[in-house]
Amino acid sequence: LLPRPRREIAPGAVHVPDWLSAQEQRDLVTTCRGWRGYRSTRLPSGGVMSVRTVCLGWQWLPYRYDRLREDGSPVEPFPDWLADLGRRALADAYDRPADDYQPDVALVNYYDATAKMGMHQDKDERSTEPVVSLSLGDTCVFRFGNTESRNRPYTDVELRSGDLFVFGGPARLAFHGVPKTLPGTADPDLGLTGRLNLTLRVS
Ligand code: AKG
Structure with missing residues (x-):
């Protein structure tokens, strides 16, 4: 199988396939399992998100960041090693040093089938720094659009286990979403049913 090439989806938006090694993926799944309190976020509109989320560093409450979770419990800390991983990711995606990138919040989203x-x-971050x-786990269709509206033009990208996607600069406020996952596509050796996505941000 030919490796999938790294691809600029829009100015500032880069897809780096197979960025994490198999071992790094397994370790990250284990770490995600250890974080407590995955829950579906209730939106002010009355809707409930279908993903289950745990936040690190700051709690995302639509549409702001808070020090405490909805039930008053403290937010999981944002670990230093994850900030290091974020700097390495940004440097690889943009092919430039990223020593000054200091993510302090992560949203960890779990997608069932x-x-x-x-x-x-x-757009709830005050910073304009990129999102990593x-x-x-399971492959998904990641829809990456434009900054004007949630409608076309957009590009559908398959994000597979281990893939990195970075959006910053002119793409930082682009609309994006996940119209579906492809259940059962994860490597069984990973030991994950469904999909996990981590986004690292600067609050
Ligand atoms: C978000 O956390 O804002 C996302 O859009 C997640 C995207 C993904 O699951 O790949």
């Missing part, structure tokens, strides 16, 4: 995520902008996204 039916979960999806509607088109949205990540890591995928584990």
Whole structure:
């Protein structure tokens, strides 16, 4: 099988396939299992998200970041090693040093076979620094659009386990979403049913 090439999807948006090794993926799945409190986020509109989320560093409450979770419990800390991973990811995606990138919040989203995520902008951060996204488990269709509306033009990208996707600069506020996952596509050796996505951000 030919390796899938790294690809610029839009200016500032880069897909790096197979960025994490198999061992790194297994370790990250184990670590994600250890974080407690995955839950479906209730939206002010009355809807409930189909993904289950745990936050690190800061709690995302639509549409802001808080120090405490909805039930008043403390947020899981954002580990130093994850910030290091974020810097390495950004440097590889943009092919430039990223020593000054200091992510302090992560959203860890779990997708079961039916979960999806509607088109949205990540605009609750005050910082304009890039978002670093890591995928584990089942492949998904990741829809990466434009900054004007949730409609076309957009590009559908298959994100597979171990893939990195970075969006910053002119793409930082592009609408994006996950119309579907492809259940059962994960390597059984990973030991994960469904899909995990981590996004690292600067609050
Ligand atoms: C988000 O966390 O804002 C996402 O859009 C997640 C995207 C993904 O699951 O790949």
